[in-house]
Amino acid sequence: MSIKFCSLSSGSSGNCHYIETDRTRILVDAGFSGKKIERLLSLINVDANTIDYILITHEHIDHVRGAGILSRRYDIPILANKSTWLGMEEVIGDVKDKNIKIIDTNKDLTLNDLGIHPFKIYHDAREPVGYIIYYKNFKISIATDTGWVDNNMKDKIKGSNLYLMESNHDVKMLKEGNYPWFLKQRVLSKEGHLSNVAAGEALSEILLGKGEIVLLGHLSKENNTPNLAYETVKKTIGEVYENIDLNLSYRDRPTKVYTLY
Ligand SMILES: [Zn+2]
Ligand SMILES: [Zn+2]
Structure with a gap:
């Protein structure tokens, strides 16, 4: 009984993360072309054909680029x-009615053996969310594309075994x-992106020091370096x-596959 996590790539040019249990395989965001996501998945020996669901955080192109293509090609919900659907409909193209699944921010849902909690984040999109994924006693939190981390977010994601945190x-x-x-102002605002220091400060209040895995994500190409x-x-x-x-996630290649036992 284990859950696996791999950030296939993360950054302003695209975001896509993979989660797997015995029964379920999901992507959180699909921000590259369909072909590229297939290729990234193949690097960790996963066939895109086996993905059960795609979860979307917000409608920006670096999170949705390949969602429609994959849904059409492999019949993936x-x-x-609702706001995110309205924002991305035109970008991702036609999706079969049965594969359009509308979820509510802050409301738990179940996907096979996974519990999912979409939580509000702060970003200049229509209704952006992060996701907490529960499986047995394990908890994985994905929090990128947020200008700040409020107490509510900290409380929610605290106690995770693995964090993907924007830096x-x-x-x-x-x-x-x-x-x-204007772009500098946008990135720096509370509805922009999280700085390295802000990520560290939030993490310092969240982490318990119990061997949690932390992956830093959505690193800017222009305004950051992995080492910094x-x-x-x-x-x-x-x-x-x-x-x-x-650990770091990468703009152009998958992280290792982390397995939580
Ligand atoms: Zn983004
Ligand atoms: Zn964004």
């Missing part, structure tokens, strides 16, 4: 809240970088670092 940018790199002013994200979060979370398993 897509789950998203989007270094504030100094962003401020001094080449982004136009890792070292900043490591420094910010303090001593608890010794008793957790801190």
Whole structure:
């Protein structure tokens, strides 16, 4: 009885994460072309044909690009809240009625042997969510594309065995970088993206130091480096670092497959 997690890739050019139990295989977001997601899955020996559900966090293209294609090609249901459906309908193209699954933010649902909890995050999309995935005694939390982590979010995701936490940018790199002013303001806002320091601060309040796996995600290509994200979060979370398993996700390749027993 185990649950597996792999971030197939994460960053502003695309996001797609894979979760597997004996009975269920899901993707959280499908932000690359169908072909690319098939290829990423094949790297961990998974056939896209075996995916049972696709869960969507929000309608931005780096999260939905391949959702419609995969749904049509493999007859996969897509789950998203109503606002997100309205936002992505045109982008992802026609999806069979039976594969349009509308879920409610903050309301639990069950997918085979998985419990799912979509929770509100802060981002400039219609109704963006993160997801908590429950299986037996295991808990996995996915929290990317959020400008801040409020107490409600912290309370909800606390106690996870594995976190995928956004660590989007270094504030100094962003401020001094080449982004136009409005884009800098957007990223820095409470409805933008989480900085390395903000990720570390949130994690420092959440982590218990019981060997939790933490993956930093959605790293900016322009305004961050993997090393800077890792070292900043490591420094910010303090001593608890010794008793957790801190890792990075990658913009262009899968992480290892983490198995929780
Ligand atoms: Zn994104
Ligand atoms: Zn987004």
